[in-house]
Amino acid sequence: MYMKYYMFNLSMLLLFVGCGSSVNRNDTEISSQETANKNRQVFYAQGEAIFKDKCKACHGNYAEKKALGKSDVIAKMKETDLIEAMHDYKSDTRNNYGMGGLMKGQVSTLSNEEFTSLGVYIYDLNKERLTLAGKGHKLYAIKYEESCGMSSNDFASQKSQSEWTKTNDTGTFIDELKEICPNVTFKKSYEQYLYAFVYRYASDSGNIVSE
Numbered sequence: 403m404y405m406k407y408y409m410f411n412l413s414m415l416l417l418f419v420g421c422g423s424s425v426n427r428n429d430t431e432i433s434s435q436e437t438a439n440k441n442r443q444v445f446y447a448q449g450e451a452i453f454k455d456k457c458k459a460c461h462g463n464y465a466e467k468k469a470l471g472k473s474d475v476i477a478k479m480k481e482t483d484l485i486e487a488m489h490d491y492k493s494d495t496r497n498n499y500g501m502g503g504l505m506k507g508q509v510s511t512l513s514n515e516e517f518t519s520l521g522v523y524i525y526d527l528n529k530e531r532l533t534l535a536g537k538g539h540k541l542y543a544i545k546y547e548e549s550c551g552m553s554s555n556d557f558a559s560q561k562s563q564s565e566w567t568k569t570n571d572t573g574t575f576i577d578e579l580k581e582i583c584p585n586v587t588f589k590k591s592y593e594q595y596l597y598a599f600v601y602r603y604a605s606d607s608g609n610i611v612s613e
Contacts, residue, residue: 442522449523452516456508457524462567464531465524466601472499481525488517531598538599539611541592550583554611557582558603566601 453465457476460469465477476484490496491505492512509517542554550557560582561569569575575597579588588596603609 445519445522446526448516449519449521452512452520453523453527457520464527464598466531466563467567469501473501474498476524477528477531479524481521484524485517485521488512488520532602534595534598535602536599538592538595538597539603541595542599546583546586546588549586552583554599555603558600558611559605561600561604562606563601563604564606566597566604570597570601 457465461467461473461476466475468475479487487496487498488505488509491502492509494502494506496502496505512520539554542550542557547554547557561578566575569578576588576590576593579596580586601607603611
């Protein structure tokens, strides 16, 4: 039920584009998809601003952290589940990990549209993070693995997720990589990819690289 607002918006946009048009059906379908994508981009931009203001400090840059060390990792949640959770916190019907009061304070002023925007942004942000991790793994495997003398899994599992996050937060990430592989020069331009890679496959992540 919480997705009605979002789905109604998308449906009306698609209906408006399709009705009364005499253009070729394929052109109409393409135009409809472009409109839907553009609408999602608007939600994404709005969600990004809200996330940076209300969520980033506790949940991390990619929504990858457990807030206060005890919440669920919201990056792993489905878009619809994220939106439902925010509605529940606002209505005082959810108190996961005893954080109901804190979360209600964060979301109480947000509208249904803003809930949708946050759901879209966090879901798409997680997809972006996984893409970055995939690129980071490829970079390590192709450019560094042989010189480092360490498999991808062994390299990433040198630290836990919180330890990797700390190196990123303090700006010492590349220095830490050099400590692990002193004979390798890691390019600064690869930092975001390599960080996403080692974070995803850190020692406590439960993830294993498919070599």
